[in-house]
Amino acid sequence: MELEAYVRALPKAELHLHIEGTLEPEMMFALARRNGVALPWASVEAVRAAYAFTDLQSFLDLYYAGAAVLVREQDFFELAFAYFERAHADGVVHAELFFDPQTHTARGVALETVLDGLERACVEARARWGIGSRLILCFLRHLSEEEGFATLQQALPHLSRIDGVGLDSSERGHPPAKFARLFARCRELGLHVVAHAGEEGPPAYIVDALDLLKAERIDHGVRCTEDPALVGRLVREQVPLTVCPLSNVKLCVFPDLARHNLGQLFAAGLKVTINSDDPAYFGGYVAKNYVDTARALGLGRAELRRIARNSLEASFVSAAERAPWLARLDALGEDCEGEGGAA
Ligand code: HPA
Numbered sequence: 001m002e003l004e005a006y007v008r009a010l011p012k013a014e015l016h017l018h019i020e021g022t023l024e025p026e027m028m029f030a031l032a033r034r035n036g037v038a039l040p041w042a043s044v045e046a047v048r049a050a051y052a053f054t055d056l057q058s059f060l061d062l063y064y065a066g067a068a069v070l071v072r073e074q075d076f077f078e079l080a081f082a083y084f085e086r087a088h089a090d091g092v093v094h095a096e097l098f099f100d101p102q103t104h105t106a107r108g109v110a111l112e113t114v115l116d117g118l119e120r121a122c123v124e125a126r127a128r129w130g131i132g133s134r135l136i137l138c139f140l141r142h143l144s145e146e147e148g149f150a151t152l153q154q155a156l157p158h159l160s161r162i163d164g165v166g167l168d169s170s171e172r173g174h175p176p177a178k179f180a181r182l183f184a185r186c187r188e189l190g191l192h193v194v195a196h197a198g199e200e201g202p203p204a205y206i207v208d209a210l211d212l213l214k215a216e217r218i219d220h221g222v223r224c225t226e227d228p229a230l231v232g233r234l235v236r237e238q239v240p241l242t243v244c245p246l247s248n249v250k251l252c253v254f255p256d257l258a259r260h261n262l263g264q265l266f267a268a269g270l271k272v273t274i275n276s277d278d279p280a281y282f283g284g285y286v287a288k289n290y291v292d293t294a295r296a297l298g299l300g301r302a303e304l305r306r307i308a309r310n311s312l313e314a315s316f317v318s319a320a321e322r323a324p325w326l327a328r329l330d331a332l333g334e335d336c337e338g339e340g341g342a343a
C-alpha cells in the first residue's frame with residue numbers, strides 16, 4: 001500500500017483543529033459575497049498570496065480578518081461540514097474541534113448561532129460518515145481573564161454541547177497564569193481542559209498550563225525539549241502533545257519539516273499526536289501532515305500506527321467508544337506488516 005493510502009486507512013482522531021482555520025479562500029469569498037462583508041483582498045489568489053507568515057501573530061491577523069465572513073448559523077454549518085468531509089477522506093474517525101467564540105461575539109454574532117451551526121454539522125457528520133466529535137471552546141489569550149469570564153457566562157446555557165475549554169491566540173506575553181481562575185471555574189463545571197503552550201512561548205508556559213490550568217493535553221508543546229526535566233515529566237505522566245508539523249513550518253517555529261523535533265519527541269517516549277491546526281492556511285489537512293512528516297523524518301508504519309493510536313487514546317471519548325477504532329488499527333497493522341514497513 002502506498003504511504004498516502006496507508007495513512008488514510010489509519011483510524012485516527014484529530015485533536016488540534018481550529019474550525020475557523022478550515023476556511024478555504026473560495027468559501028471565504030463566497031461567504032463574503034453572501035453576507036455583504038468587505039474583505040481586505042481582491043481575489044482568492046490575493047488572499048492565498050498573503051499566506052506568507054513570519055510568525056504566529058502574522059497568521060492570526062489574517063485569520064481573524066477572514067473569520068469576519070462567518071455570520072449566520074448556515075455559515076458555521078457549511079464551514080464545519082466541509083471540514084468533516086475532508087477529515088473523513090483522511091481517515092479521521094473522531095475530531096475535537098476548537099472554536100473561538102470571542103472572534104464572533106465581538107462582531108455581534110451570538111454564541112448560540114456559532115454553536116447551532118457547528119453542532120448541526122457534527123450531527124450530520126455522524127449520520128453520514130459515522131465520525132464522532134466534540135466541541136472545545138477556546139478563550140483568546142490576548143484578551144483579559146474578565147472577558148473570558150463573560151464568554152463563559154454566555155456559554156453556561158449551552159454547557160451540555162461543549163466538552164471542554166482551550167486557550168489559543170497570541171502566546172508570548174500571555175502566560176497561562178493569566179487565566180488560572182477562569183480555568184478553575186471551568187473545571188468545577190466539569191469541562192475538560194486543554195491549552196496551547198510551548199508553540200512560541202517558553203517551556204515554563206507548558207509547566208504552568210499543567211500546574212495552574214490542569215491541562216489534560218498540551219497543544220503544540222514542541223518547545224518542551226528546551227527543558228529536559230519537563231520532557232521527563234511529560235513522558236512519565238504521558239501527557240498528550242497535539243503537534244501540528246505543517247503549522248510549525250508555516251509559522252517559522254522550525255525552518256523546515258526535516259528539522260522538526262517530532263521524531264525526537266516520539267523517540268523520547270512522549271505521547272505525540274499529529275494534527276492540522278488551521279489546514280486552510282497551513283497547506284494541508286491531517287493526512288498530509290502525517291505523510292509529509294513521515295517522509296521528512298523517516299517515520300515507519302509502526303510509528304505512524306503508534307501516533308494514530310495515541311490520538312485515539314488522548315481523545316475525550318470513552319474506552320468503549322474507542323475500542324472498535326483500536327481494533328481496526330491493530331488489524332491494519334497486521335495486514336500491512338508483510339509489505340515492508342518503511343515509509
Ligand atoms: O496555532 C495557533 N496558535 C495559537 N492560536 C491559534 N489560533 C488558531 N491557530 C492557532
Ligand SMILES: [Zn+2]
Nearest residue numbers: 018168219277
Ligand atoms: Zn492551534
